Amino acid sequence: MAVDFQRQIPASFERVQRNEYGYNAKQVDQFLQRARVSLESPKTAVHGIKSGDVRAVSFDPVKGGYSAAVVDAALDRLEDAFARRERDELIAAGGEEAWLREIGRLSGILRGRLHRPDGERFRRPAKNKTRSYNTLDVDNLCRDLIGYLEEDKPLSVDNVRRAVFRPAAGKDGYEESQVDAFLDRVVELMAAID
Structure with a gap:
């Protein structure tokens, strides 16, 4: 094609x-x-x-x-x-059911983390001076993602791509690399759905 x-x-x-x-x-x-x-x-x-x-x-x-x-x-x-x-x-090779299974699998993985309590969704950096993301900012986006995935609330994939979080230091925030990797998977899912 x-x-x-x-x-x-x-x-x-x-x-x-x-x-x-x-x-x-x-x-x-x-x-x-x-x-x-x-x-x-x-x-x-x-x-x-x-x-x-x-x-x-x-x-x-x-x-x-x-x-x-x-x-x-x-x-x-x-x-x-x-x-x-x-x-x-994927649909041409395995049918629409294969695509839906893949979407469901990825969605299930992401929802597991999204449903963790605020302040506990991601690792905290091991070192005190390590740059990290503000937990409140990240948790707010996670709540928006739950609304998108489970309540059909509108959210653009570009909102996730362009998300900016205030900086934090060490254990006061979430580990940047883990949040970034998670958001990459969210973008993958949203791009496949939309």
Whole structure:
């Protein structure tokens, strides 16, 4: 199934001022070229890309690079396109029941953590000076996610992608890496559903 890459990604990105930091243009262009091949003709891709790869990609900051906000928005659309294709491939291979089982499995894993009590959803960093996320901010988003998953309350996948939490220090907050990994799975689920 071919997908129109140009509808997902513009031909070029705006750059920030020469004295400001943006994304390394060469790295962005190389990744997007790989993504184009993977999206438009996946059987010819040497190193295929999946939605999780788009979500996890990062680029070095350089002066005068591509605008991070513009590239990030394009990457969100690209991730959604890959997620739709992955969903369609799963349905084509195993039927809609296979897709629903996978959604149910992932949803069950996430709900287990979401239903933990406030202040206990994630690990606390082992060291006192380690950066962490404010527990109240993270717990608020978790309650919004419960509303989305169980009560059909509206929540955009972009709200989760762009979630920002106030910083905390050490045991006063949740461990950043664990929260980030959990939110990656939430985005994976939401992109597959929507």
